[in-house]
Every structure is written in structure tokens, then in C-alpha cells.
Amino acid sequence: MTALYLPSLVRIGGGALNELPAALKQAGLSAPFIITDAFMAQSGLLDRVKALLAGAGFRSGAFPNAVPDPTVASVEAALAALKQGEYDCVIGLGGGSPIDTAKMVAVLAKHGGTPSQLKVPHVQDDAGLPIIAIPTTAGTGSEATRVTVITDEKTDEKMLCAGYAYLPHIAIVDYELTLTMPRRLTADTGLDALTHALEAYVSRLASPFTDALALAAMRRIWHALPVVCAEPSNREARAQVMQGAFEAGMAFSNASVALVHGMSRPIGAHFHVAHGLSNAMLLPEITAWSVTGAEARYATCARVMGIVSEKTDDHTACEALVIALRLRNRELDVPTPQSYGLEEGRWNDLLPLMAEQALASGSPANNPRVPAHAEIVALYRKVWA
Structure with a gap:
């Protein structure tokens, strides 16, 4: 017997980003919190996503300070920003690091605790907030996985955290977002x-x-x-x-x-x-x-x-x-x-x-x-x- 875990809703192909509002509505979601990094904010992509959401009647918030190889401190900062408003889902926008940050924040927002308490062999199947993954690199596959990796900056340990809770509910896979990758x-x-x-x-x-x-x-x-x-x-x-x-x-x-x-x-x-x-x-x-x-x-x-x-x-x-x-x-x-x-x-x-x-x-x-x-x-x- 094989158990399979896949994103529930997928939009794939050039221009798929424009389908984000429709996918959110299909999932019954209305108030997304976006986690991304400074580059995505400076490039204008974060503003594009926020405008896309606002144009469709969604209210959204954002944390634009995700870091490469996400740390416990960056997860805590993103979680604190999310808690300042009322949000019903988390969007990870960028490479694997913003998406991994979003995954952990989505779980902690609902269940509390710390990343170190969630590392393997612990398996986190009890879902947190719904996760929407919008990759801007073609590599990590994080938009389709039930894992996240968070670094404990005090011990230099990369903590592998796994379970159904980390699987994105929605994946927006738009190759046009990779055209400017160096x-x-x-x-x-x-x-x-x-x-x-x-x-x-x-x-x-x-x-x-x-x-x-x-x-x-x-x-x-x-x-x-x-x-x-x-x-x-x-x-x-x-x-x-x-x-x-x-x-x-x-x-x-x-x-x-x-x-x-x-x-x-x-x-x-x-x-x-x-x-x-x-x-x-x-x-x-x-x-x-x-x-x-x-x-x-x-x-x-x-x-x-x-x-x-x-x-x-x-x-x-x-x-x-x-x-x-x-x-x-x-x-x-x-x-x-x-x-x-x-x-x-x-x-x-x-x-x-x-x-x-x-x-x-x-x-x-x-x-x-x-x-x-x-x-x-x-x-x-x-x-x-």
C-alpha cells in the first residue's frame, strides 16, 4: 500500500500567477498573508501580487524579510507580523526559503510551539493555516512537498520538519516568474x-x-x-x-x-x-x-x-x-x-x-x-x- 500526498489545487503554465485570486476563491479563502524576501519586494513582484489580490477584492498583509536558509529568528519575526492581523492562509512567494518560512509559520500560527519541537522524528500531520506556494525558482519543488527545513542559528543545525501540515493546499507554478533568474x-x-x-x-x-x-x-x-x-x-x-x-x-x-x-x-x-x-x-x-x-x-x-x-x-x-x-x-x-x-x-x-x-x-x-x-x-x- 502506498500513501500519496499532492497539492489540492494546482495552476501550472505561463501566466498562472493571474489565476491566484480564482484559486483562493475556489478554496474558500479570503485573507492571505504573504511571506517573501527583500528581492521579491524590490523587484516589484510583491506589489504585483498585492495588486492582483486587491483587484479581486482580497485584503492581504505581507512580511518581506524572509532570509535564505530560513532561521528560527526569521520564522518568529514572520509569525509576529502575521499575528498583527486576521488572516486565513499563508502565501509563500519566492524560492524555497520564503516558501519554507511560510510553511512553518502556517503551522505555528495554529498550533504554537517551536521549530525544534517539530523536527524529525516528529511528524506534523495536523494541519495549520492553508499554505499557497508560488515558486519563482525552478528547483526546490517546495510547492509540492510536505517538508520544510529551518536552521537553528544557535547550533547551526538544519532541522528537517515533515508531515502533511507542510503540504501546500494551492500551488501556482508559473515559469514566467523564472525568466529573469541569473x-x-x-x-x-x-x-x-x-x-x-x-x-x-x-x-x-x-x-x-x-x-x-x-x-x-x-x-x-x-x-x-x-x-x-x-x-x-x-x-x-x-x-x-x-x-x-x-x-x-x-x-x-x-x-x-x-x-x-x-x-x-x-x-x-x-x-x-x-x-x-x-x-x-x-x-x-x-x-x-x-x-x-x-x-x-x-x-x-x-x-x-x-x-x-x-x-x-x-x-x-x-x-x-x-x-x-x-x-x-x-x-x-x-x-x-x-x-x-x-x-x-x-x-x-x-x-x-x-x-x-x-x-x-x-x-x-x-x-x-x-x-x-x-x-x-x-x-x-x-x-x-
Whole structure:
């Protein structure tokens, strides 16, 4: 038996943002509180959304100060702003960070408590305020997932919080909002989405439903991501990556992620590397280490992405997949932790703790090949340079 969790109402395609008022009315909602970041406020997108809502008769409030890798302090500030008015839902507008902030605020607004009380192994299924996700990047898939990640800035721990309560009720997936994304952000978020798809497919919790989504996402993202990095205004390629990110989000929300994500979160927490970039740094070498645990599955990934032909044997296909992932990182200028400028001494000192935190997240247990603590430390050392 497989349990599936998906957004209730989805508007997808160019111009989908204009459907926001209609979707809110369909859901019986009337007073949204918008959580976004300073960039979205300065770019004029927040004003556009507020005008769209006002024109349809909605009253709304906004918190424009969400931070990258949302912290407990930023969640508390957003929650305090929400409590100054009467709102019946929360809109996350922006990349994964504003959406993750909105998810946590929506739960705390109804149930109280703190993010640290809600981190896994706790599962928060009892819903908070309805969540509306409007992604402006094509990568995190947060608009389709029942997880949020909040950083405890006092301990540098990225707390994974999971449960039905974090699943957006409404997802507005409009690729036109990604047309102005810079190349670095496009590459990192796109590789994040590719990681979601690949890990969902090889996860020990995969199902035929998630397999179909993950394979579709891989095919789209692998072919379209280099195009959007080279031609930012290519609408068809942007649409493909956006849809792929959404499909990958639905896939990993129901099949979970694996070792790449488990190792990625501590890098983000301790060194403040963006989540998509830390995933991209890890993906080729973690895949190389993991393939023996599910050779047939990794080989299927290589075939679906067009890296090898349908007739290629599994072992050869897996070797080609790893080589292609390394070349794609080079093509998209993904740095190593060393070339990115992280401090080597601190990196080495933190390896035992980072490996411990990776294991504690639970994600490595879903990997086709499950690592011990010492093996994670060795993998961190391997990806360093």
C-alpha cells in the first residue's frame, strides 16, 4: 500500500500567477498573508501580487524579510507580523526559503510551539493555516512537498520538519516568474531538482507512481537545463525545467530523498552554502558511491536522460551516468567546496559532526547503499577538492 500526498489545487503554465485570486476563491479563502524576501519586494513582484489580490477584492498583509536558509529568528519575526492581523492562509512567494518560512509559520500560527519541537522524528500531520506556494525558482519543488527545513542559528543545525501540515493546499507554478533568474541560480536550482528526481527514483521508498514522476522530471531537466543556462529567455526550456522541478517535488515528497540530501544539509547549515549548490557539489561522487546498491535503477536514469542508448548494459550505463554528472557540473561551473572558498581546517574539524547530522536526518537510510558514519566522513573528504 502506498500513501500519496499532492497539492489540492494546482495552476501550472505561463501566466498562472493571474489565476491566484480564482484559486483562493475556489478554496474558500479570503485573507492571505504573504511571506517573501527583500528581492521579491524590490523587484516589484510583491506589489504585483498585492495588486492582483486587491483587484479581486482580497485584503492581504505581507512580511518581506524572509532570509535564505530560513532561521528560527526569521520564522518568529514572520509569525509576529502575521499575528498583527486576521488572516486565513499563508502565501509563500519566492524560492524555497520564503516558501519554507511560510510553511512553518502556517503551522505555528495554529498550533504554537517551536521549530525544534517539530523536527524529525516528529511528524506534523495536523494541519495549520492553508499554505499557497508560488515558486519563482525552478528547483526546490517546495510547492509540492510536505517538508520544510529551518536552521537553528544557535547550533547551526538544519532541522528537517515533515508531515502533511507542510503540504501546500494551492500551488501556482508559473515559469514566467523564472525568466529573469541569473545563470548561477538557474544552474543550482535546476541541479537541485535533478537531484530530487534521481534520489526519488533510487530511494528505498519509491513506488510506481513516484517513478513515473521522477523519470519524467529527469528527462525534462537534463535536456532543458543547459539551454536555459545559455539562453535565459528561452520560454520553452524554462517551462520544461519548471514543470520538471514540480514533478520532482511531487516525486521526492512521496518517495523521500537519500544520501545527497542527508549530506547536503550540514554543509548548508555550517558553511551557509545554498542548498541547490551543495546538492550539486555532492551529486556526482555520491552517485558514484551509491550505484552498486541499485545498478538497474541508476542505469534506467542514464537511459531516460539520453546519456546512453536503450540497449546499453547496466554497468556501462552507470559508469556513463557518473561521467555525465561530472561533466554537467563542469559545464555549469559548479565549484567544489575547496574552490568555493570554504575553510579547509574547519571543514575537516566538522566532518564527524556533519556525518552525525546527516545520519540523524534519516535521508541516508533511504539510499540504495546505506553508509556508516565513517563512510560519510570519507565521502565528505572525497568531494572536498
